[in-house]
Amino acid sequence: MDQIIVQILNGLDKGSAYALIALGLTLIFGTLGVVNFAHGALFMLGSFCAVILSRILSASHEVADPTRLDFLGNPAMNKVFYVQDMFGEAAGAAIMDWAVPLAILFSIPVMIGVGFIMERGLIKHFYKRPHADQILVTFGLAIVLQEVIKYFFGANPIQTPAPDAFKGSLDFGVFLGYEANAIMYPYWRLVYFFFSAVIIAAVFAFLQFTTFGMVVRAGMADRETVGLLGIDIDKRFTFMFGLAAAVAGVAGVMYAPIVAPNYHMGMDFLVLSFVVVVVGGMGSLPGAVAAGFLLGILESFASMPVIVDILPGINQIIIYLVAIVILLTRPRGLMGRKGVMED
């Protein structure tokens, strides 16, 4: 039983990552009708916002240390961090330690900017073009983005740890009446889960309860009519693209301590996020979120040793198998709307 609880936690955690990415993807799919193959790249850029900020914060100048030698026999260099110069040793170290949470603040304007530029500069011209062209151009963009990152940061994963305060695990089992150490769960992963829940709730609240969101929802349903009402829907759609990019971005930032960022992580997530969105149903935000959590939890269960022993390889294919079953039993995924991306 304790194993099942742990896997549910894992599933929720994984699911929240899937849900966040799928949410952003659906915002673009559903509102703009654009198949955005660069969405994974946006997630990756978000992760690298965390890397970049922690690099900026740990910028340093070098002072020769006469007591040590480096591998070639020259005097070794000691790093002196600018942040510590500026704010003193302790405060500087704390700032560097909190690079990942700080990167959220850093990433939101950056990602909104990236989203705006992408939409105005490129995607805008592709609204009326066939989906095939959208795939090609956004796939090209994704490659360019990841190659640029690779050029500057290399192909190796880059560790971007969470603040020290979040290291270690919470003894989750105690709350449920288990003995100590039965169910341990890392703090940062719990933070990730709650953070995702907040973001998802915020996006829903925004669309549900603001006039802006209402107009956007109307635009999703019937773009032309909204346009005829004299509302500049284009501007709002640009904003939605920025929002989607920001959601992908913060999802990436927070994910950085869980999986060390590397330049191709976007491609790793791309296929999965499309599966999640489609299983959730095209054009449905709740569907995307529900599918994210469902697939996350099922994936976690499928990787339990007991289950793999019975069905070898099930952990490799579970997501796709579930996708097939759902799409065959429910023609438009969990909550898809009729006629969206069906032709």
Place this chain on the structure above:
Amino acid sequence: MLGLTKQDSKLMLIVIGLVILAPFILNPFPEGSAMAQFNAGYPDLMQRFVIFGIFAIGFNLLFGLTGYLSFGHAAFLGVGSYAAIWSLKLITLNVLPGIVFAIIVAGAFSFVVGYVSLRRSGIYFSILTLAFAQMSYALAYSVLTPITGGETGLQIKNTDSPLLGGPTDGSIGRANLFGAEMGNSFELNIGNWLFTFNLGYYIAAAFMLAAFYLSIRIFRSPFGIMLRAVKSNQQRMNYTGLTPKRYTLSAFVISGMFAGLAGGLMVAMDTQVGPERMFWTASGEVVIMTILGGAGTLFGPVLGAGFIKYMENIVSKINKDILHEWFAFMPDGLEDFMVALVYPFIGKGWHLTLGIMFMLVVIFLPGGLVEGGQRIAAKFRRTKNADTPDGASKPAE
């Protein structure tokens, strides 16, 4: 000619000409010159051009005509490859049975996948095909290792003893066609030029021409028109009492068989299979080839396939030393600057170049490379009232 219209016969003849003369066309630069780097007329790449040409032609029959975007076509290529290599290992080193098996197995597998996936349309269909392909890949890589060889794939070994003949001296069997090995080549030296005529290439090319011919016939047939009807309005088709699924499923299976043929030929030319042949990026590649060349046109997919394989095999091999050679005529400072400028785009940066090319083509040539060709042709043919929309779109097909 052979049931083709005059226009189509002309296209067919041009393609035949291009394919036969490819060893000349692809090797325009003399050996040893700085530009020799751009020569593509060596057997492996020429074989890949035509094999991926077949793959893309087949994909285009489905996507170009019906609009159904399969994101799992690489699975059929992979399954075909596994069938072919087992035929070489167990039955005979002659490639023909292997290719036939590849087509049959891929056809059967695509029937199953198509039967299930075609119950949905649009993106739902795409994701279903993707799911099947990803499952094939994941299983071939891991659990099915006894059948697929897993990560290290399958090759012909010296311990293999096919039923019908095979080397007895302990050497490794080579794929052949009635005794003639795929690797056999004639080399022709003219001045500084070296041209290679490879048997394997011409065999693959013959299959490609057949595939191309078949594709023209399908495009022009009533069946092809039905497929186009599926694309434009399925509902209307339903109302007229036709069942679109029969047509789409046939198209899907035919296209899967083309993929199987491509897979079988890949094994015939280079006797090994690895599971990454079925990864989603491989499926994505054929989608990109088709769109890049011009989806729905006859020759576009072949162009797209050639373009991507050229980038992959030629641009990725340019390294810093070669750049220095190119710019050696410049003064030192300028040379270094030019090298630094170009370096990110070649060698390990070939993906970057590829991404940029995708974007440029799709932004400026909405109809793919074929449209680029048309625009150039139109420039030359100003006098022949080329600007009528009909005249502009016809030669594409």
Place this chain on the structure above:
Amino acid sequence: MSKSNFTRRGVLKTGAVAGAGMALPQYLRAQESGFTNAPGASEVTLGFNVPQTGPYADEGADELRAYELAVEHINGGGDGGMLSTFSSKALDGTGILGREVKYVTGDTQTKSDAARASARSMIEKDGAIMITGGSSSGVAVAVQALCQEAGVIFMAGLTHSNDTTGKDRKANGFRHFFNSYMTGAALAPVLAARYGSDRKAYHLTADYNWGYTTEEAIRASTEAVGWETVNSVKTPLTQTDFSSYIAPVLNSGADVLVLNHYGGNMVNSLTSAVQFGLREAQANGKDFEIVVPLFSRLMARGAGENIKGILGSTNWHWSLQDEGSQAFVRSFGTKYGFPPSTAAHTTYVQTLLYADAVTRAGSFAPCAVAEALEDFEFDGLGNGKTLYRGDDHQCFKDVLVVKGKDNPESEFDLLEVVEVTPVDQVMYSPDHPQMGGAEATLGECNNGA
């Protein structure tokens, strides 16, 4: 098989004068020299086939640096590196057999198809006489088979699976890098000495060939010292978040976790394991331990702080103090500004070994080179006394057991050598069951048709 009409048409078309008698089939041309791609009088071309895109691109870049350095040294440039410490003195800095060494590069993409395409282009287009490189066993096995078929020598790069010189060994292929069996044999005694011999191990294994052979080797050798294997779970190659595999470990009754992962898998699974507190945990009244059988510095760097105190093995490390290693680190560090990785070392050494074998054989013919390499004993290349065994073309040398350093002094100073396991301890017979048993054979060496 006369296609002379092609020839004539071609001549007419280009209007050039055909070199009479040059239009020979390739196999006839080859017969003049007796082997594929016989080099001309002044130059010889080697093919460096490394991953330049994909997850192992950094490793590939480091291999390429080492190759360039090796070519420079063989051609007499630079400070000569390991040429001065190498026990064989056949190489004198004038290239190979008086021919200047040129090279071509290609991208394996860490995919066997792409790797073979790239290798074939080197052989068919650039006339490469030897192919070397790679960063995974799938690629090594695929390219090795290709080289066997084409009749050129293959000098494997970083490939650790038993299969490369085990069940998939080939007469034209050679591996300097160590393998899973050696890792197991070297690691087990150290593990037993440090962690005791009554441990219970839990294996997480990458679900592909390399993972299988590594798990098999580690299990066999740890069980031989008294460990018990509690469970072993296979993880998909494409997995990025290993939480659902790590979480059950702590309550499984095991007190050691063995991560049979490499590259991105290793970085991510280790990160997850540390996050779940396994490093500080207690089980069965002992400290919980994590073991990573195969370390490389680049991957250690990706794992960052998480590798501190974790045991593993590696082929070579730049902190070694022998003359050869120091000479190599010096010339590599001077040229590129940082110390070489283990991938760089093995590729550099392979290039030198090839050049040396050609020189000793006095011929570029693959069979002559193979004969010169077989049962060749050498020293001074960083691993102490080494034997290139003729039975399976595997190098036998000391294996390094390393530990993630607790207080690294620089970003490259991540591993420390805790023990050098002598070669006798990692020796095995060529028909060892883990190596494909009695069935595995090299086959005949191939000079090309």
